[in-house]
Amino acid sequence: MKIVVGFVPTPAGEAALNAGIAEAKLRRQELVIVNSSREGASVDKAMAPAAMLEEAVLRAGKAGVNATVIQPPYKDDLADEFLDVAREINASLIVIGLRHRTQVGKFIMGSHAQRILMQADRPVLAVKAGVAAR
Numbered sequence: 001m002k003i004v005v006g007f008v009p010t011p012a013g014e015a016a017l018n019a020g021i022a023e024a025k026l027r028r029q030e031l032v033i034v035n036s037s038r039e040g041a042s043v044d045k046a047m048a049p050a051a052m053l054e055e056a057v058l059r060a061g062k063a064g065v066n067a068t069v070i071q072p073p074y075k076d077d078l079a080d081e082f083l084d085v086a087r088e089i090n091a092s093l094i095v096i097g098l099r100h101r102t103q104v105g106k107f108i109m110g111s112h113a114q115r116i117l118m119q120a121d122r123p124v125l126a127v128k129a130g131v132a133a134r
Contacts, residue, residue: 002030004091006082006116007056009048011129012097017056019127020095024065029092031060031067034085036074047071079115086122094124 005020007013017033024031033056037047048056053069060067074081086094096113117124 001027001092002032002089003027003093003095004032004034004082004086004089005095006097007033007035007048007053008097009052010097010099012099012127013048014097015127015129016095016097017059019125021060021063021065021067023093023095023125024060024067025063027092031065032085032089032091033057033060033067033069034082035069035071036078036081037071077115079112079119082112082116083119083121086120091122094120094122096124096126098126098128 003020003024005016007017020031020033023029033053035048035053057067057069070085072081072085082094085091094116096116098113113126117126
């Protein structure tokens, strides 16, 4: 079994990664770190630098967790792509980071996290930045 974590280079992404590593260690499962960008985008602030992803894998390894990184591009919807990955690897758990958004921000921009929470066919652990994993 595997745990899938959505990672972006933000405090919420770091919180998700830390929680994912902790859960993978607790459950003795592998960790799949997903970092996606929109297909065809030349610049995407959601894409983590290679060195940051390598450090994430090393951090997991130091915790005794086998981790891999995948970076599937998405065409239309990041939430759909992420949920597809979770199904393809038969993830036992999805881990995502949350950030505070205003009601107007949610209305205008939508929420990938909200869609993942509502549409996932498996357990989802949603964590906030600044909250330590146990």
